[in-house]
Amino acid sequence: MNTSGFYLQIQLICVYNMNDNREKQICQVRMSCICIYFFSGQWAERVYTMITAKDLSFSYTGSPPYVLRGLNLMIKEGEYVSVVGENGCGKSTLMRLILKFLKPTSGSIATKAARVGYVPQKSDYSNAGFPITVYEALDSYRRLLKIRDKSVIEAGLQQVGMQAFAGALMGTLSGGQGQKILIARALMGAPDLLILDEPSTGVDIQSQQEIYGFLKGINQNNGITIVSVEHNLDAAVSNSTLIYHLTDGRGHLCSPKKYAQEFLGGKSGQGGVGNAAI
Amino acid sequence: MLQYSFMQNAVLVSVFISILCPSIGIFLVLRRYSMIGDTLSHASLAGVTLGLLAGQNPILGAFVFTSICGALIEFLRNYFKKYTDLILTIVLSLSVGTAITIISSGKLKANADSFLFGSILTVTQFDMIMVLVLSIISVLTLIILYHQMLYIAYDEEAARVAGVRVKLINYVFSILVASAISVSIRIVGVLVLSSMIALPVATALQLGKGFRVTLIFSIVFSMVDIMTGLFVSYYLNVAPGGFTALVSVAVLVVVLVGKTVQARLRARRAA
Numbered sequence: 370m371n372t373s374g375f376y377l378q379i380q381l382i383c384v385y386n387m388n389d390n391r392e393k394q395i396c397q398v399r400m401s402c403i404c405i406y407f408f409s410g411q412w413a414e415r416v417y418t419m420i421t422a423k424d425l426s427f428s429y430t431g432s433p434p435y436v437l438r439g440l441n442l443m444i445k446e447g448e449y450v451s452v453v454g455e456n457g458c459g460k461s462t463l464m465r466l467i468l469k470f471l472k473p474t475s476g477s478i479a480t481k482a483a484r485v486g487y488v489p490q491k492s493d494y495s496n497a498g499f500p501i502t503v504y505e506a507l508d509s510y511r512r513l514l515k516i517r518d519k520s521v522i523e524a525g526l527q528q529v530g531m532q533a534f535a536g537a538l539m540g541t542l543s544g545g546q547g548q549k550i551l552i553a554r555a556l557m558g559a560p561d562l563l564i565l566d567e568p569s570t571g572v573d574i575q576s577q578q579e580i581y582g583f584l585k586g587i588n589q590n591n592g593i594t595i596v597s598v599e600h601n602l603d604a605a606v607s608n609s610t611l612i613y614h615l616t617d618g619r620g621h622l623c624s625p626k627k628y629a630q631e632f633l634g635g636k637s638g639q640g641g642v643g644n645a646a647i
Numbered sequence: 648m649l650q651y652s653f654m655q656n657a658v659l660v661s662v663f664i665s666i667l668c669p670s671i672g673i674f675l676v677l678r679r680y681s682m683i684g685d686t687l688s689h690a691s692l693a694g695v696t697l698g699l700l701a702g703q704n705p706i707l708g709a710f711v712f713t714s715i716c717g718a719l720i721e722f723l724r725n726y727f728k729k730y731t732d733l734i735l736t737i738v739l740s741l742s743v744g745t746a747i748t749i750i751s752s753g754k755l756k757a758n759a760d761s762f763l764f765g766s767i768l769t770v771t772q773f774d775m776i777m778v779l780v781l782s783i784i785s786v787l788t789l790i791i792l793y794h795q796m797l798y799i800a801y802d803e804e805a806a807r808v809a810g811v812r813v814k815l816i817n818y819v820f821s822i823l824v825a826s827a828i829s830v831s832i833r834i835v836g837v838l839v840l841s842s843m844i845a846l847p848v849a850t851a852l853q854l855g856k857g858f859r860v861t862l863i864f865s866i867v868f869s870m871v872d873i874m875t876g877l878f879v880s881y882y883l884n885v886a887p888g889g890f891t892a893l894v895s896v897a898v899l900v901v902v903l904v905g906k907t908v909q910a911r912l913r914a915r916r917a918a
């Protein structure tokens with residue numbers, strides 16, 4: 370885009386120095402083409418960007434210590450981004466900022482999503498004694514989203530293979546079963562952005578594989594943008610399209626391949642689910 | 648005994664109490680806020696005395712003052728995020744201070760005692776209108792906001808992601824609590840009001856069912872508690888509030904014992 374702007378300036382100078390009319394015309398056509406390219410670039414950036422953070426800083430107290438310090442981030446539509454980093458580096462905080470549960474101390478963060486799905490970190494979610502069945506949890510959520518069609522519940526349960534548990538109490542499900550229900554709930558109403566905070570923690574290998582396969586599927590087939598906090602680096606490397614590494618209040622995006630070379634000693638992580646973890 | 652019009656009024660009001668109190672109470676209990684019920688019922692006593700002092704209907708006074716206190720609690724919650732019990736102490740001091748000051752001043756022409764213990768005889772025609780209006784509006788609001796309130800109690804973050812206006816609904820909810828309390832103080836009395844809000848719910852929770860079933864059973868238990876309390880207190884000539892509280896504890900004990908016995912039987916059958 371910078372280069373196209375540069376060319377635009379040169380062309381402008383040329384046009385005014387030209388004598389030949391025909392040459393002038395050709396040049397003008399070329400110039401408009403570049404203009405279109407220039408503006409479509411900007412347009413594309415606005416339309417195809419799902420999440421943008423600019424100079425984002427955040428502290429829970431409003432004063433130092435800052436959890437995030439001048440973070441810049443741009444995530445395009447259709448990406449599957451795994452967010453990695455040590456315990457306490459601010460991954461969940463970043464997710465809460467994206468979800469607008471928290472307000473930036475300075476800077477800005479915005480999403481373009483019309484509908485967001487969210488699967489919280491399990492330790493944050495300790496309401497096991499609540500008397501609610503799987504069906505009720507999904508049905509009430511459906512009502513909140515103002516979806517008329519009741520069949521989305523059955524379809525959602527089927528998607529994660531949990532039809533048999535519709536009548537069970539949420540509190541009696543195992544960790545992995547509960548996680549599947551939360552994923553089904555987050556997918557209700559066809560969100561364009563799905564945010565997951567450690568979806569595989571406490572989930573057995575078999576279910577992890579199911580969950581990641583499933584996430585990869587909806588990312589590739591339905592184009593849902595996924596941002597997922599991961600401690601399971603092998604899963605991050607083999608499933609996502611980008612890795613976002615958060616340290617010292619900032620982060621950088623890189624390809625899974627590059628990340629694997631840099632941090633996992635070239636291990637490709639083809640197994641899908643492994644033991645490498647931060 | 649039902650031929651007396653005061654008794655008919657009392658029964659009608661009790662029906663509303665046994666629907667409203669547990670329906671509000673279930674959300675309070677599940678959000679670990681049941682002490683708010685206690686605080687606000689004390690606030691309602693201040694409201695009653697203020698209403699009587701101003702020469703207005705005491706139930707109206709209770710509703711207005713309790714709503715203000717409920718909104719105040721909700722507002723202070725932004726400032727004392729991790730110390731909600733502290734907020735309750737602040738509001739409790741304000742209310743009980745007001746009530747004691749007014750009652751002890753001797754300026755009240757009417758008697759505020761009946762609001763402490765509850766009474767069947769004193770339900771006036773205007774009280775009845777207040778109770779009906781408040782109950783009907785509250786029940787309708789509960790039906791409309793059922794799913795929103797359920798999700799705020801169950802998973803507030805998910806509610807927010809789904810676009811629920813949590814703050815607004817919390818304010819509406821505190822007015823609903825005020826309304827349920829104002830409807831109940833005449834018959835149940837301030838002192839045992841919080842047991843009406845919490846105990847039927849505590850009993851229903853023992854059944855280990857989903858939300859809707861738990862809510863229905865809370866209403867059923869509440870109905871049993873209040874009606875038994877009402878009729879027995881009529882024959883024993885004691886205040887209905889106290890006896891209702893006793894019945895609700897008894898019902899809870901029966902359910903707990905029943906649950907234990909059932910579990911033992913099941914274990915023996917399995918062995």
Ligand SMILES: Nc1ncnc2c1ncn2[C@@H]1O[C@H](COP(=O)(O)OP(=O)(O)OP(=O)(O)O)[C@@H](O)[C@H]1O
Nearest residue numbers: 429430436454455456457458459460461462463490
């Ligand atoms: N509600 C809160 N109030 C104050 N500080 C908080 C709060 N939540 C988190 N923090 C602090 O902010 C920092 C980042 O926390 P965060 O939960 O975002 O970490 P995380 O990267 O998700 O860690 P983990 O991998 O353990 O989930 C931590 O130092 C934590 O102590």
Ligand SMILES: [Mg+2]
Nearest residue numbers: 460461490566
């Ligand atoms: Mg976290």
